[in-house]
Amino acid sequence: MHITSLVVHVVPDQLSAVVNRLSEVGDLQVHGTHPSGKLVVTLEAPRAGVILDRVAQIQQIPGVINASLVYQHADSRQSFDIGASHD
Known part of the structure; x- marks a missing residue:
């Protein structure tokens, strides 16, 4: 599983429209x-490639100036399962 945080810069008067369009992006x-x-x-997302595709999708939304990656964490499903078994 990949978890990524972004800062998205938008044209201020298009903020609401961009937020509405972002709701169409999966797992965001x-x-x-x-x-x-x-x-x-x-x-x-399950893979880094999916993250890259979604960032590209965000950057194509009208009103978006830039989407900047701040942090990404990747963890295997196995490590989630191991952690859950130690409860």
Whole structure:
């Protein structure tokens, strides 16, 4: 599983429209917005390639200026299963 956080910069007067379009992107959550046109979002996907495809999708949304990767974490499904068995 890959978990990635991004800061998405948008044209301020298009903030609401961009947030609405982001709701169409799979496994994406908007965690914060600022009137200056900044959004904090996370993406989850089974493979890094899916993350890259979704970032490209975000960058094509009208009103998006840039989507900048802040953090990415990758963990195997096996490590999730091992952690769960030690409860």
